[in-house]
Amino acid sequence: MVYIYLKKYDYFELSKPQKRQAEKEHGRELLSLALNNEFSIDMNNLVICTGKYGKPYFDRTDNLFFNISHSGNYVAAAVSKNEVGIDVQHIRPIKEGLIGKLFNEEERNFIDKSPDKDRAFITLWALKESYIKAIGKGMSFPMRNINFSLKGFRGEIQGKISNQSGIYYVKDLGEYMLAVCSIGTEEPITFRLIES
Numbered sequence: 001m002v003y004i005y006l007k008k009y010d011y012f013e014l015s016k017p018q019k020r021q022a023e024k025e026h027g028r029e030l031l032s033l034a035l036n037n038e039f040s041i042d043m044n045n046l047v048i049c050t051g052k053y054g055k056p057y058f059d060r061t062d063n064l065f066f067n068i069s070h071s072g073n074y075v076a077a078a079v080s081k082n083e084v085g086i087d088v089q090h091i092r093p094i095k096e097g098l099i100g101k102l103f104n105e106e107e108r109n110f111i112d113k114s115p116d117k118d119r120a121f122i123t124l125w126a127l128k129e130s131y132i133k134a135i136g137k138g139m140s141f142p143m144r145n146i147n148f149s150l151k152g153f154r155g156e157i158q159g160k161i162s163n164q165s166g167i168y169y170v171k172d173l174g175e176y177m178l179a180v181c182s183i184g185t186e187e188p189i190t191f192r193l194i195e196s
Contacts, residue, residue, distance in 0.1 A: 007194040027068035053138030085133030126179035
């Protein structure tokens, strides 16, 4: 199983450095809550390390994975028994020149036919970002090499990653988009919104 925890915080009164620190603390709190609720694991007993491309992982655990993301006032954490990546993105105007560099033909058609091209772009961008975070290769991985087919996307979708074993999940949060990828599993994804 893949578990997603999402919480909205109020950062309006904080300076940029204070906000970054608060996001880090809130990400760890959310991760701790997810580990405790879903796996009965105390995060204080785990050591977090960082891989070659910056992906965080737990030292001395072979079957417990996590990832954290934040954007605006949202903080999200994903935990799983398989490699997992999560991304939250604010919907914003796109740069047309990036479409050809980042997306394959099917994905470009999805953006072109969408009534809201910015939302379609950010949806695919968040998916690709979560995939890159799941595999732990950073921006060294060519984004066009992974394909996401979003036919029939209406606010929330879960599906299989097109050219390998794994699943994805996307949820439209209004002004934000949430995306998760988990590699090597086809088990369902569970979404939990944590109330403030």
